[in-house]
Amino acid sequence: MTGLPAEARTREGGCLTTGDRALRGLTMFSRFVLALAAAGLISTAAAAGQSAAPKPPANEDCLTCHSDADAKRADGRTIAVDAKRFEGSTHGPMACVDCHADLATLVEFPHADTLAKVACAACHDDIGSQYHDSIHAWAKEKAGLNVAPACADCHGRHDIAKKTDPASRVARANIPSTCGRCHDGIKKKYDAGVHGAALAKGDPRAPVCADCHTAHSIKRADTEAWRLSVTAECGSCHIESQRTFRDTFHGQVTSLGFVRVAACADCHGAHDIYRRSDARSTVSPARLVTTCGRCHADANAGFVQYDPHADRVNKALNPTLYYAGKFMNLLLLGVFAFFGIHTALWLRRAIVARREAGR
Ligand code: HEC
Numbered sequence: 001m002t003g004l005p006a007e008a009r010t011r012e013g014g015c016l017t018t019g020d021r022a023l024r025g026l027t028m029f030s031r032f033v034l035a036l037a038a039a040g041l042i043s044t045a046a047a048a049g050q051s052a053a054p055k056p057p058a059n060e061d062c063l064t065c066h067s068d069a070d071a072k073r074a075d076g077r078t079i080a081v082d083a084k085r086f087e088g089s090t091h092g093p094m095a096c097v098d099c100h101a102d103l104a105t106l107v108e109f110p111h112a113d114t115l116a117k118v119a120c121a122a123c124h125d126d127i128g129s130q131y132h133d134s135i136h137a138w139a140k141e142k143a144g145l146n147v148a149p150a151c152a153d154c155h156g157r158h159d160i161a162k163k164t165d166p167a168s169r170v171a172r173a174n175i176p177s178t179c180g181r182c183h184d185g186i187k188k189k190y191d192a193g194v195h196g197a198a199l200a201k202g203d204p205r206a207p208v209c210a211d212c213h214t215a216h217s218i219k220r221a222d223t224e225a226w227r228l229s230v231t232a233e234c235g236s237c238h239i240e241s242q243r244t245f246r247d248t249f250h251g252q253v254t255s256l257g258f259v260r261v262a263a264c265a266d267c268h269g270a271h272d273i274y275r276r277s278d279a280r281s282t283v284s285p286a287r288l289v290t291t292c293g294r295c296h297a298d299a300n301a302g303f304v305q306y307d308p309h310a311d312r313v314n315k316a317l318n319p320t321l322y323y324a325g326k327f328m329n330l331l332l333l334g335v336f337a338f339f340g341i342h343t344a345l346w347l348r349r350a351i352v353a354r355r356e357a358g359r
């Protein structure tokens with residue numbers, strides 16, 4: 001049916017003049033007219049010498065009805081498809097029926113009012129299975145929360161672009177807005193915080209939602225496993241802070257898997273992170289007692305002198321800790337050296353004694 005006569009594709013074609021009006025308020029009658037018109041198109045095409053073997057409908061066939069910007073369903077929702085934008089999208093070279101697969105075998109228009117949902121995972125199967133295990137898929141499919149996103153809610157439908165295209169909904173700079181359509185409160189906090197500010201300035205190092213949460217395997221944020229993994233994520237950018245954190249009590253215990261001690265976000269916040277010099281920061285001198293006090297009920301100005309990032313290899317910053325660290329290392333070395341020599345001497349003595357006894 002690729003070779004539809006030219007007039008069938010114009011607004012003068014029976015289908016399309018009805019398109020403006022009939023598609024908007026389809027009555028049983030106008031549907032009937034539409035059906036006749038479509039059947040007409042098909043028989044014209046067949047008469048024009050098309051091969052008898054049923055070919056899948058071509059994009060132009062679909063667009064005779066769907067490129068009409070005013071085309072609407074009976075209930076008023078649009079069914080218009082912007083052909084130009086579709087052609088410019090990453091799926092532009094594809095056939096409509098590659099996605100709307102249940103129409104691939106259609107022989108005669110009109111098609112059914114309700115079609116199968118598009119299965120993006122049919123081609124993107126890796127991502128499909130990641131998504132399948134995510135909180136979003138769980139919320140949508142198991143908990144029945146229709147507001148939870150499917151692929152098209154984050155990517156769009158007919159205008160999907162590669163993530164490297166700055167216009168893509170999932171280009172780095174646009175990710176917070178895409179997630180923020182639903183998680184608006186969090187987006188506001190993120191925008192105000194130091195990471196959002198860095199992104200707004202165009203800093204390519206700034207973390208976006210998907211860096212900490214992933215895009216397709218998003219998990220509940222209150223599980224211990226996830227909270228441990230996000231600590232590693234913070235550390236992948238804040239290498240020094242993570243190193244010093246690891247060396248301190250909270251880090252030593254956290255790295256053993258006991259997340260309830262304190263991970264980065266417990267002290268710094270998750271989305272509303274600020275510089276220490278900013279009064280809004282949870283680790284600003286004025287708020288530190290409250291922050292530590294969430295877990296250490298008796299925290300006071302003295303207690304918070306303890307530095308969670310104390311650096312025992314930095315002499316200038318933490319001289320006491322530095323020398324204490326050096327002393328502990330020396331002590332350890334001394335102990336090993338002493339007992340090492342001690343054992344060697346004992347061994348020698350034992351061998352000599354055995355030889356003497358054997359003689
Ligand atoms: C003869 C005109 C016509 C042609 C040709 C046509 N459609 Fe439609 N299409 C409609 C109308 C009318 C509706 C709205 C049905 C309703 O909801 O009342 C619709 C609805 C749809 C829907 C929404 C279905 C749903 O479940 O909500 C999709 C998807 C669709 N068409 C895809 C296509 C594709 C792909 C082609 C080409 C293979 C195509 N259409 C060809 C008239 C047409």
Ligand code: HEC
Pocket residue numbers: 059062063066078079080081083086091094095096097098099100116117118152156157158
């Ligand atoms: C990359 C896959 C993909 C391709 C290719 C595609 N569509 Fe769609 N289309 C979708 C998705 C996703 C929806 C949303 C409904 C759903 O999830 O099934 C949709 C919905 C529609 C609808 C219903 C109105 C709307 O916007 O929700 C129409 C009509 C439609 N498509 C027509 C077309 C036509 C015509 C073409 C070819 C020019 C086409 N589609 C190509 C994925 C695609």
Ligand code: HEC
Pocket residue numbers: 120121124127128131136149150151152153154155163170171172175210215216
């Ligand atoms: C909650 C929003 C969201 C949902 C739902 C979602 N994606 Fe994505 N997707 C993204 C983001 C954000 C990126 C960019 C990731 C990045 O920059 O690393 C992305 C990237 C991609 C890419 C580019 C390749 C890659 O991995 O970087 C493909 C392909 C893709 N998604 C397909 C899908 C499919 C198929 C589904 C449904 C099974 C889906 N997405 C569901 C947000 C989403």
Ligand code: HEC
Pocket residue numbers: 090091094098099118119120121122123124151152155156157160161162163164
């Ligand atoms: C019939 C197979 C097919 C279906 C169905 C399909 N895609 Fe694709 N998709 C492709 C191909 C092929 C590419 C281009 C890959 C490339 O150029 O690397 C692509 C590219 C993409 C990209 C860009 C990847 C990037 O590098 O950033 C995204 C995002 C994407 N698809 C999402 C979707 C979503 C969402 C759906 C469902 C609405 C969908 N796809 C349905 C085949 C498909």
Ligand code: HEC
Pocket residue numbers: 175176179180183186187190195207208209210211212213221222230265269270271
């Ligand atoms: C730097 C890492 C990071 C970035 C960037 C980030 N998050 Fe989070 N997010 C976290 C952490 C850590 C938690 C757990 C917070 C807690 O329990 O105190 C969390 C929790 C959440 C939660 C569930 C708990 C709640 O507060 O409701 C949602 C939803 C969420 N984030 C969405 C987003 C969105 C949307 C963005 C982008 C605008 C984003 N996140 C950016 C680290 C991040």
Ligand code: HEC
Pocket residue numbers: 135136139145147148149150153154175178179180181182183209210213214215218219220221222
């Ligand atoms: C279309 C709306 C929508 C979009 C877009 C969306 N989400 Fe969600 N998100 C939801 C819903 C609904 C839930 C389930 C709510 C619940 O039960 O906690 C959810 C849950 C979450 C959770 C788990 C919250 C928790 O309680 O632990 C995180 C984290 C999250 N989303 C992050 C993201 C990120 C990151 C993006 C963008 C890549 C995003 N979401 C895009 C609607 C959305």
Ligand code: HEC
Pocket residue numbers: 194195198203205206207208211230233234235236237238264265268269270273274275276
């Ligand atoms: C993808 C990289 C990346 C990730 C992941 C990341 N950050 Fe950042 N962070 C940055 C950048 C970039 C800045 C802004 C630096 C600037 O503007 O000087 C910043 C700034 C900060 C600041 C302000 C102090 C400073 O050094 O500028 C704190 C505190 C902070 N991040 C904590 C965290 C925490 C906690 C996490 C995890 C929940 C995290 N970051 C995850 C890149 C990252």
Ligand code: HEC
Pocket residue numbers: 231234235238241242245250262263264265266267268274275276277283288307308309310
């Ligand atoms: C027990 C609470 C606590 C934990 C856990 C913690 N920090 Fe801190 N962090 C602080 C305090 C207090 C300061 C300010 C004192 C200092 O700089 O040593 C700080 C300072 C910082 C700074 C410099 C802030 C500035 O504005 O100069 C960064 C960056 C940082 N932390 C990142 C992290 C990262 C990444 C993690 C996890 C690997 C982490 N922190 C874990 C309490 C904590």
Ligand code: HEC
Pocket residue numbers: 249250260261262263266267288291292293294295296303304305306307308
């Ligand atoms: C999310 C909870 C949490 C936060 C927030 C937290 N800690 Fe802790 N911290 C713990 C736990 C749990 C332990 C181990 C149990 C214990 O010894 O009290 C611990 C142990 C300690 C220890 C060593 C043991 C002790 O009690 O003497 C110090 C010192 C300490 N924390 C200081 C701080 C400081 C300073 C802050 C604020 C910058 C802070 N902590 C924030 C949970 C937390």
